[in-house]
Amino acid sequence: MTEASASVDPVADKNERERASLESVKFSLLRWWRQEVIGTVDQPSVIEKRREDCLLSARYLLMLAMSAGIAILGLLLSSPAVVIGAMLLSPLMGPIMGLGFGLAIGDFHWTRQSAKSLVIGSLMSILFCALIVFFSPLQTVTSEIASRTRPNLFDLLIALFSGVAGAYAMIRGRENSIVGVAIATALMPPLAVVGFGLATFNWTVFGGALMLFVTNLVTIAGTAFTMAKFYGFRTALTETQTRLQFGVTLVAFVALAIPLGISLIQIANESRAQRDIRGAVLDSFARTSRLSDLQINWDSEPVSVSATVLTPKYEEDAEATVAHAVERIVGEESQVTLTQIEVGTGAAAAERAQLAAAKEQEEASQRRADELAQRLALVAGVTSDDVLVDRQRRKAMVRAKVLDGASLATYRVLERRIAATDPDWTIELLPPAGPLPAIPFEKDEPNAAGQKALALVAWAAKRIDAPVVLQGDPEQAAHAAELLNNQGVEAQVRNGRGTVQADWAPLGGQ
Incomplete structure (x- = not known):
């Protein structure tokens, strides 16, 4: 064996070959990506199409107005099908994607145009929805509206995946896929809910829906920016400016993820607490008892719990026992209301159950009538004793006093707003004989x-x-x-x- 061959380290030689092999694979992948992926993208054509989607045109504003109108009506009627129709009409995806692409290639004129179209279109949509709600007799928070007031980390992830799909479809010329992306991100319904919150002065709804819209906007724009960079869209920015862009995008994602993550944790905690409260209610009764209804209001102070239990035996101390258990679960004072309905297999038990249910229904009807009388008295400037309530016919009537600065139109609006809260009642607010128009x-x-x-x-x-x-x-x-x-x-x-x-x-x- 020669001296030269003896001095070669077999382990080092093997590592060197492996590194060379990895470098070769890496080079091959990069060459394939540049030639077969980036090289097949017609960047000028993509940029031109995206620019057209960002123009502040009459068509853009008309489609936004129609989408906003359909969205708010669908939300007020709690109709998911109508809301989906509004998502399909909304052209908001164009300027949001344009914002991301414009930042990616360093075209600040395009970025400014996209931001202008987005801001003007969003403000117009919010004000248009607020106008519709203001003149609408329906101003209650429906389930469709409530579902868009508590954004969480899952909403950010939905926007992230939708942004990736939307940017890919636009880069690769698969515009037909944008329909599904528009439904997934649901850009217009949150804006419509913002308008609802503005018209009804409900700042909780307003803030929650605005947070959801901003989450979708920032996430989709940031994803479009990243995808444009990933597909090699040319930029005139320096390396330092490019790094700064990535840093700002990352900070924006983190800034959104923190409050949304906190909201998700809160929802999870409430879900776990609701499960524990359900168990605490059932533990206070016999095994054959069933929980018919459980309502928890986390926003009230103190937290209120209302439950209806079907039980073979009435438990005198059940409400106090459940209240103690709920306070231990939520860690604060709570208000518990239990309705016990005795049920059994015998005729006597069935009669008691019917009587209990009828009594509860009568009490609920009386409470609702009293609440309605108080609201009518408040807007009419009188006492609740001056309100005439017919619970059998579901009709309430009150003669209003002269209110400073109030016209006949004012009294009519007040009547409509009260009627909207109790649509199954006939409400009549008798105004003073003011000037006619x-x-x-x-x-x-x-x-x-x-x-x-x-x-x-x-x-x-x-x-x-x-x-x-x-x-x-x-x-x-x-x-x-x-x-x-x-x-x-x-x-x-x-x-x-x-x-x-x-x-x-x-x-x-x-």
Whole structure:
């Protein structure tokens, strides 16, 4: 054996061969990626299409308005199918993706245009939804609205996966896949809920929905930025600027992930506590007992728990026992309400169950009527004793006092808002006999303002049960009187000139 061959280390030689092999594989993969993946992407065509999606055009604003209108109506009606239709119409994905692509290639004109379209479109959508909600008789928080007020880490992950799919579809020319991405990210419904919160002054709903929208926006834009870099889109930025971009994107993700993670932990804790509370309620009764209903309000102070238990034997101390267990579970004071319904196999037990259920229903009906009377008294400026409530016919009526600065339209809005909270009741708020509005016409028919004025006159006349007088252009006044008569309102006509003015008829027909 020669001296040269003896000095070669077999282990070092093997490691060197392995490193060379890995370098060769790495080089081959990089060459394949550049040639077979990046090389097949028509970057100028992709950029041109993405630019078109970011323009602040009349079509963009119209589609946003239609999408926003459909979304808020679907949310108010709690209709998932309608909400999905709004997601498909929304063009918000375009400027959000444009924001990410513009940042990736360092095109600040494109980035500024995308941001402008996004801000103006979002504000218009929020205000349009708020306007619809403000004039809508339905202003209750539905399940569809509530589901978009508590974003968590899962929502960020959904936006992340959707952003990857959307950016890939746009880069590879698979625009048909954007339909599924639009449904997954649901950009418009959170904006509609923001508008709902603004119109109803519900800042909890407003803030939660805005957080969800910002989560989707930042995550999708950041993902589009990363995917554009990954596919080798050319940039004029220096290496230092590129690193700064990645750093800002990472910080944005972390800044979102922390509060969303905290929210997810809170939801998980509430779910675990709800399971424990369910067990605590059942442990206070016999094994054959069943839990019919359990409602927990985590936002109330103290936390309130309401449960209905079907039990073969009434337990006197069950409510106190459950309250003690709930306080131990949640770690704070709580308010527990237990409804026990005795059930069994005999006729006597069945009768007791029916009586208990009827009693509970009667008490619930009385509580609801009392709450309605209190709300009506509050808006009418009277005491609850002045409110007439017919629980059998589900009808409530109150005569309002004169409120400073309140017009007839104000009283009508107050009546609608009370009626929206109890849609199965007939609500009548009788206003003072304030001034009636003018009824403008356009040619031979009342214009939009005139129709609104006619509706207000008809409402006020029915509530006050008094006839009205119309004075102005003879033909227009006669036509307005006919329209009011068709609605069951007694209307008299006096000749005059100009715009038709409504007024209360003098007593005794003078």
